Amino acid sequence: MKPLDPRMLRTASSARSVFGWGALIGLVRTLAIVAWSWFLAQSIAAVAYPVLRFTQGADLSLTPKGISPVDQLPLLLGCALAALLLRAGSSWAMDALAARGSVRVKSELRAAALDAIDARSPQATAGVPDSRLATTLGRGLDALDGYFAGYVPQLILTAVATPVLVACVLLADPLSGIIVVIVFPVIPVFMILIGLATKAVQDRQWGRLQHLSASFLDVVTGLATLKIFRREERQAARIARETDEYSESTMKVLRVTFLSGFVLDLAGTFSIALVAVTVGTRLVVGDFPLAMGLFVLLLLPEVFIPIRQVGAAFHASTEGLTAVGEVFDLIDGKTEDTEQGTAPHTTGEVVATDGLVGLLDVPLVRGGRQIAAPLKLSANPGEVVALAGPSGVGKSTAVAMLMGTLAPAAGTVYRPEVLSWVGQRPGLIQGSVGDNLALGGTPDAQLARRALNTVGLDDLDLAYELGALGSGLSGGQSQRVSVARALFRTWQLNAPAVLLDEPTSALDTDSERLVIRAMRDEAAAGRAVLVVSHRPAVLAAADRIERIDAAEVRA
Numbered sequence: 001m002k003p004l005d006p007r008m009l010r011t012a013s014s015a016r017s018v019f020g021w022g023a024l025i026g027l028v029r030t031l032a033i034v035a036w037s038w039f040l041a042q043s044i045a046a047v048a049y050p051v052l053r054f055t056q057g058a059d060l061s062l063t064p065k066g067i068s069p070v071d072q073l074p075l076l077l078g079c080a081l082a083a084l085l086l087r088a089g090s091s092w093a094m095d096a097l098a099a100r101g102s103v104r105v106k107s108e109l110r111a112a113a114l115d116a117i118d119a120r121s122p123q124a125t126a127g128v129p130d131s132r133l134a135t136t137l138g139r140g141l142d143a144l145d146g147y148f149a150g151y152v153p154q155l156i157l158t159a160v161a162t163p164v165l166v167a168c169v170l171l172a173d174p175l176s177g178i179i180v181v182i183v184f185p186v187i188p189v190f191m192i193l194i195g196l197a198t199k200a201v202q203d204r205q206w207g208r209l210q211h212l213s214a215s216f217l218d219v220v221t222g223l224a225t226l227k228i229f230r231r232e233e234r235q236a237a238r239i240a241r242e243t244d245e246y247s248e249s250t251m252k253v254l255r256v257t258f259l260s261g262f263v264l265d266l267a268g269t270f271s272i273a274l275v276a277v278t279v280g281t282r283l284v285v286g287d288f289p290l291a292m293g294l295f296v297l298l299l300l301p302e303v304f305i306p307i308r309q310v311g312a313a314f315h316a317s318t319e320g321l322t323a324v325g326e327v328f329d330l331i332d333g334k335t336e337d338t339e340q341g342t343a344p345h346t347t348g349e350v351v352a353t354d355g356l357v358g359l360l361d362v363p364l365v366r367g368g369r370q371i372a373a374p375l376k377l378s379a380n381p382g383e384v385v386a387l388a389g390p391s392g393v394g395k396s397t398a399v400a401m402l403m404g405t406l407a408p409a410a411g412t413v414y415r416p417e418v419l420s421w422v423g424q425r426p427g428l429i430q431g432s433v434g435d436n437l438a439l440g441g442t443p444d445a446q447l448a449r450r451a452l453n454t455v456g457l458d459d460l461d462l463a464y465e466l467g468a469l470g471s472g473l474s475g476g477q478s479q480r481v482s483v484a485r486a487l488f489r490t491w492q493l494n495a496p497a498v499l500l501d502e503p504t505s506a507l508d509t510d511s512e513r514l515v516i517r518a519m520r521d522e523a524a525a526g527r528a529v530l531v532v533s534h535r536p537a538v539l540a541a542a543d544r545i546e547r548i549d550a551a552e553v554r555a
Helices: 006-011 013-056 070-119 130-142 144-172 174-183 186-221 223-228 232-285 290-316 318-332 395-403 433-438 445-454 475-493 509-524 536-541
Strands: 349-353 357-366 369-379 384-388 412-416 420-422 497-501 528-532 544-548
Touching: 006 013, 006 070, 006 318, 013 070, 013 144, 013 290, 070 130, 070 144, 070 318, 130 144, 130 186, 130 318, 144 174, 144 290, 174 232, 174 290, 186 223, 186 232, 186 290, 223 232, 232 290, 357 395, 369 384, 369 395, 369 528, 369 544, 384 395, 384 509, 384 536, 395 412, 395 497, 395 528, 420 475, 433 445, 433 475, 445 475, 445 509, 475 497, 475 509, 497 509, 509 528, 509 536
Parallel strands: 349 412, 384 528, 384 544, 420 497, 497 528
Antiparallel strands: 357 369, 357 412
8 A cells, every 4th residue: 555656646646746846835835834934933022022131121122133123013913924924825735635636636537447347358357246346346445535635635735744844943043953853754654554454454344344335145046036035134144244344344453544644643743842842941041042942942843743644644654555546457458367377378379460360379267377279260251161179268358369358378460450249148228229320430320320220220219218227118129229330330440340249149040040041141242250159040040050069178
């Protein structure tokens, strides 16, 4: 758990803006603190010195060097007030910058993570539960508000203000400055020790939250089955028990956070007291000017405030830091297998073609384990090739490599730069049927109507609105819409190849016949068509059948 992950600065440009502008605002705030301390010290000395001289019966007309005359008091107070207002304004600007930066950084990180997941094969995140992804990209990134609102401003001030303030103390009083330099490192040491303890507690708490989210999703998904077997009360009790465990772990995190804040405040208080005693002793003896002594005493707490507050704010924002670490793992493509060191070293080659799609000596690897012998298959322009084999042998893995979403461990992948694809799931979204066909592309009503008619959806209106996850259509209709979408994109982009993964698994015989005819028509138009299927009718319509077995590959 790093206080500042360099990957955040590389991934989110808004984070760089926060730290850049924050450093400038922090410098202004620091200079305002120095000016406020100086003018306030001079004001107090200008008032206090005549009183001291009067009680001692001395000549009040004599003002020693370093103390402003009492008639300059309005000017000194005015300058102190101006510095105070500047300090307050810069503090407000820092908070506003951090709040706005938090919103933008969260948006950029979410977009980067979703783009990384979208650009990768679905198999890359197949081992990660949906609930974990939702929790990380939702609740987890939202916890960055505390990180940016509380921790980042104090981190900036620690880096910018602390050196300036320590230098001012050294110039004003070298002895006090040396003491500060000696005792100051005690606080970071305490921060490191407490941070190690906090990390272990926070990791357990975050793990419990992930487990709770996964359990709740499982219960909601299987609620109908639970009701049938009358097991819903047992699952409700389990969720309640896990919720209590999460509450207990949260309280442990809070206890560590409060303890760390107490320790840091105690260390800072002792450090300030040590310097204050030396300054006060010399003021009593008369070895130190009054105005300079007051300046050092006013400035001294400001030296320790950023480092004390950065420690407390860090422990309060550890949930966001833990979540953002998982976000960066998603962006960098680290899966559970790669973290364990079992992911294969990819040495394969991808060759661009004019239409040919194929694999040459490419092993099918899943989870770091080879599940089939090196594969040789090809689909040339103008032919339909069927890929068959038992479930789990790696047919979808082969399609993912042909699509370019999965890197080959070895061998050569041949694919055109543009191709169309039909997945096992329709993958429809909320919106009109026309929007689902275009899916971010240029709408073309005539082309979209032709695609729907090709798969037998003549009566389906392009303006028909689908609900969440494409609800509103039957399973067969949804699958035919996904095939129509692939045809639409094929014609619109003039794609030289089409990949279909179980395109007729939910279709009746008549609808399957239409999809087979569409496949043959695309091959007749000079395109390479590769289809993964178990259906006898699809296999019979293919020009060639490539079969994959766990032990060998045969044609």
